[in-house]
Amino acid sequence: MRRVYLDHAATTPVDPEVAQAMARVYRDVPGNPSSIYAEGRAARALVDEAREQVAEAIGAQLSEIVFTSGGTEADNLALRGAVKAYRGERDGIVASAIEHHAVLDTARDMVDHGEARLVLAPVSPQGIADVAFVASAIDARTAIVSVMHANNEIGTIQPIAAIGEICRQRGVLFHSDAVQSAGALELDVRKVAVDLLSLNAHKFYGPKGVGALYVRKGTRVATIQTGGGQEKGRRTGTENVAGIVGLGLAMTIAVRKREEESLRQSILRDRLIEGVLNAPVFATLTGHPTMRLPNSASFVLEGVDGTSLIAALDMAGFSVSSGSACTSGDTEPSHVILALGIDRELAKGSLRVTVGRSTTDADVEAFLAALPGVVARIRGSTPVHA
Numbered sequence: 179m180r181r182v183y184l185d186h187a188a189t190t191p192v193d194p195e196v197a198q199a200m201a202r203v204y205r206d207v208p209g210n211p212s213s214i215y216a217e218g219r220a221a222r223a224l225v226d227e228a229r230e231q232v233a234e235a236i237g238a239q240l241s242e243i244v245f246t247s248g249g250t251e252a253d254n255l256a257l258r259g260a261v262k263a264y265r266g267e268r269d270g271i272v273a274s275a276i277e278h279h280a281v282l283d284t285a286r287d288m289v290d291h292g293e294a295r296l297v298l299a300p301v302s303p304q305g306i307a308d309v310a311f312v313a314s315a316i317d318a319r320t321a322i323v324s325v326m327h328a329n330n331e332i333g334t335i336q337p338i339a340a341i342g343e344i345c346r347q348r349g350v351l352f353h354s355d356a357v358q359s360a361g362a363l364e365l366d367v368r369k370v371a372v373d374l375l376s377l378n379a380h381k382f383y384g385p386k387g388v389g390a391l392y393v394r395k396g397t398r399v400a401t402i403q404t405g406g407g408q409e410k411g412r413r414t415g416t417e418n419v420a421g422i423v424g425l426g427l428a429m430t431i432a433v434r435k436r437e438e439e440s441l442r443q444s445i446l447r448d449r450l451i452e453g454v455l456n457a458p459v460f461a462t463l464t465g466h467p468t469m470r471l472p473n474s475a476s477f478v479l480e481g482v483d484g485t486s487l488i489a490a491l492d493m494a495g496f497s498v499s500s501g502s503a504c505t506s507g508d509t510e511p512s513h514v515i516l517a518l519g520i521d522r523e524l525a526k527g528s529l530r531v532t533v534g535r536s537t538t539d540a541d542v543e544a545f546l547a548a549l550p551g552v553v554a555r556i557r558g559s560t561p562v563h564a
């Protein structure tokens with residue numbers, strides 16, 4: 179059976195050019211970048227080149243890029259490192275209610291350990307963070323505000339320029355998780371008042387397990403792990419040289435393809451939205467109708483369980499996702515969908531369809547043709563919704 183992959187927000191396949199570059203590193207560059215002899219210097223040169231590629235893509239300086247093991251670590255380093263650097267002088271975190279678990283659970287863990295206080299900013303029914311609330315939540319003890327650039331479940335693009343300005347005026351650090359947007363939306367740190375920015379490679383056709391944190395010059399971020407002192411002591415541990423090479427090249431390719439792909443994918447996205455909303459499946463769009471990632475369509479469907487829907491679509495050959503997760507036999511709706519004010523039962527039927535570079539019109543039409551039958555089948559087999 180032909181498979182149609184429509185879950186590019188979960189991860190993207192590695193670009194063949196990136197895979198080749200990484201294979202060359204594994205084959206030809208055995209050195210540790212910290213070694214001062216030839217093999218080490220060759221590895222160091224590759225890490226430096228990738229740092230230039232990432233820095234150039236976001237308008238940063240070389241010294242402002244810290245490589246990490248991915249988006250989760252970048253978010254942890256931003257929040258934990260910034261609060262730690264304040265040494266108890268400031269411990270407040272203000273975050274939007276729809277942040278990724280890498281931000282929310284990190285902040286909550288810090289609260290549980292008495293290291294931080296957390297205020298969650300609500301979002302509008304269309305998933306846009308409440309800027310006035312964020313401004314009012316900042317106080318003299320606030321260390322950092324964290325609002326993502328674009329949401330991973332509903333694709334909404336957040337007003338980070340406005341939030342950044344408020345943070346700058348109030349003397350508070352601003353972190354943005356740009357994991358979902360880094361390959362798709364332009365972001366120049368010279369134009370947006372962001373101090374810390376997380377990204378990873380696997381959302382823009384690079385490898386999994388590698389990412390970066392942009393740290394604006396002068397921003398104090400304490401290290402959260404101890405060891406050999408790599409990355410100027412900000413993120414210690416031997417660098418993932420091949421992964422970093424993959425990240426740098428994937429970023430460069432993403433920037434090159436951005437305009438053309440964003441336009442092409444947004445046409446597929448809009449066709450998906452129109453097709454699903456017009457299909458006999460009782461679907462409602464989640465997130466903002468226009469201020470959303472070019473590749474992301476998301477819905478809630480009445481009377482279906484998200485986990486069952488994903489499983490049934492999988493059997494029909496389609497890979498998509500749901501914010502709802504199955505925990506101990508029950509479906510737990512996603513915090514993002516609940517934050518939109520959607521009731522728990524309806525929130526359980528969330529569906530996310532995200533297109534990518536390889537998605538064609540035929541893929542989208544095949545999905546739209548299959549969806550009503552699949553939904554009818556699972557509704558029929560779920561007596562409670564019959």
Ligand SMILES: Cc1ncc(COP(=O)(O)O)c(C=O)c1O
Nearest residue numbers: 248249250278280330357358378
């Ligand atoms: C918005 C957002 N932040 C953070 C992460 C975590 O990144 P990683 O998978 O590189 O740890 C993800 C990945 O799903 C994400 O979508």
